Amino acid sequence: MNPPNWQTYLVTQASLSEGRSTLEIVEAAIAGGVDAVQLREKDTDARRRYELGLEVRELTAEAGVDLIVNDRVDIARAIDADGVHVGQSDLPVAVARGLLGSDAIVGCSASTVAEAREAEAEGADYLGVGTIYGTTSKDVDPEQDGVGPERVAAIADAVSIPIVGIGGITADNAGSVVEAGATGVAVISEITAADDPRAATEALAQAVETATPIENGGIANE
Amino acid sequence: MNPPNWQTYLVTQASLSEGRSTLEIVEAAIAGGVDAVQLREKDTDARRRYELGLEVRELTAEAGVDLIVNDRVDIARAIDADGVHVGQSDLPVAVARGLLGSDAIVGCSASTVAEAREAEAEGADYLGVGTIYGTTSKDVDPEQDGVGPERVAAIADAVSIPIVGIGGITADNAGSVVEAGATGVAVISEITAADDPRAATEALAQAVETATPIENGGIANE
Numbered sequence: 001m002n003p004p005n006w007q008t009y010l011v012t013q014a015s016l017s018e019g020r021s022t023l024e025i026v027e028a029a030i031a032g033g034v035d036a037v038q039l040r041e042k043d044t045d046a047r048r049r050y051e052l053g054l055e056v057r058e059l060t061a062e063a064g065v066d067l068i069v070n071d072r073v074d075i076a077r078a079i080d081a082d083g084v085h086v087g088q089s090d091l092p093v094a095v096a097r098g099l100l101g102s103d104a105i106v107g108c109s110a111s112t113v114a115e116a117r118e119a120e121a122e123g124a125d126y127l128g129v130g131t132i133y134g135t136t137s138k139d140v141d142p143e144q145d146g147v148g149p150e151r152v153a154a155i156a157d158a159v160s161i162p163i164v165g166i167g168g169i170t171a172d173n174a175g176s177v178v179e180a181g182a183t184g185v186a187v188i189s190e191i192t193a194a195d196d197p198r199a200a201t202e203a204l205a206q207a208v209e210t211a212t213p214i215e216n217g218g219i220a221n222e
Numbered sequence: 223m224n225p226p227n228w229q230t231y232l233v234t235q236a237s238l239s240e241g242r243s244t245l246e247i248v249e250a251a252i253a254g255g256v257d258a259v260q261l262r263e264k265d266t267d268a269r270r271r272y273e274l275g276l277e278v279r280e281l282t283a284e285a286g287v288d289l290i291v292n293d294r295v296d297i298a299r300a301i302d303a304d305g306v307h308v309g310q311s312d313l314p315v316a317v318a319r320g321l322l323g324s325d326a327i328v329g330c331s332a333s334t335v336a337e338a339r340e341a342e343a344e345g346a347d348y349l350g351v352g353t354i355y356g357t358t359s360k361d362v363d364p365e366q367d368g369v370g371p372e373r374v375a376a377i378a379d380a381v382s383i384p385i386v387g388i389g390g391i392t393a394d395n396a397g398s399v400v401e402a403g404a405t406g407v408a409v410i411s412e413i414t415a416a417d418d419p420r421a422a423t424e425a426l427a428q429a430v431e432t433a434t435p436i437e438n439g440g441i442a443n444e
Contacts, residue, residue, distance in 0.1 A: 073296035089267035
């Protein structure tokens with residue numbers, strides 16, 4: 001497959017959606033032009049993730065939006081997702097690749113240059129780099145500062161696969177992440193918890209679109 | 223495949239092993255003659271379950287013991303397990319079967335006749351029926367009495383696939399479960415928390431072996 005060239009990437013988490021359904025959030029994000037959706041829903045059992053995944057697959061397929069499943073390769077296959085995203089505590093990239101084949105997208109979370117290099121060597125198609133800014137969306141210390149756009153720049157310099165920044169990204173700071181070398185940004189709260197998830201997606205896309213990637217040895221301009 | 227004909231079935235859970243490793247418990251159970259091992263380890267992340275699974279696969283393959291993975295079809299495939307065991311909150315039996323193919327063993331938890339019939343209709347190879355006796359090993363109310371051997375008898379009457387009873391089973395009460403119509407018994411604590419897991423496995427096997435299944439079309443004593 002071609003390396004994913006996503007500018008905006010929604011990671012789902014029903015518990016942050018202020019009572020709205022994940023489907024409703026995904027629908028709004030698609031209307032707002034999101035490029036990829038990751039079915040995360042970590043606190044939901046496999047049966048529900050599978051059932052929800054079938055519905056999200058229908059919406060994303062209709063819209064031509066890529067669908068990635070967090071962690072579970074089996075659910076990704078069962079709902080015919082485009083790929084899987086694994087973290088450092090999930091199945092190794094090479095194992096996920098072996099199960100899904102070469103046509104699937106396999107992404108990996110990396111917070112250091114070493115993790116990024118290893119994921120690329122194992123065959124990852126893209127990296128989720130973060131936590132960029134301190135965030136309460138995922139299971140990280142909400143007080144931490146995050147690795148910052150500097151880490152994106154360091155990783156972009158070390159690998160040649162696309163990077164999406166994740167963690168505490170908003171329309172206000174997304175530009176810095178892209179300028180540091182990311183292709184796009186992944187968010188949970190910025191879209192999921194927004195008053196208007198569609199407008200939030202559009203604002204994010206606009207911020208990424210207008211950012212000027214630094215012209216250097218990273219992946220920005222290749 | 224042939225329907226599994228297990229008499230003793232160990233379900234792993236490191237947190238109940240009194241500080242011993244899961245590998246150590248599995249090794250002792252194999253020495254004691256266990257017929258099948260289910261990699262459960264619900265409170266462990268996927269990476270660790272995969273790594274541990276590779277080691278358990280080596281031990282079980284050497285001994286000719288069947289290895290089943292709880293819930294995760296992807297891990298089952300990645301470690302070349304013999305099959306998967308799904309609960310009512312996991313992927314549906316038919317989906318697991320579709321992902322694993324007809325040669326794999328697919329088991330399903332059932333606590334009612336309706337669940338048992340549905341699992342059989344979807345293609346399950348065996349049923350784990352329980353909770354038989356109140357137990358603290360799994361995520362059930364420790365105060366509950368369990369469905370009892372009567373439920374095994376009712377389910378054995380309704381389906382034609384093998385049944386293993388699970389939940390609070392010991393060498394003392396295993397006989398009643400087999401007499402009610404189960405082929406064998408699955409345990410966590412009885413082996414995992416035993417002072418001597420090998421001896422506990424032997425005692426369990428002996429109890430199952432000497433129990434006399436009721437000789438008729440299904441229900442225990444009719």
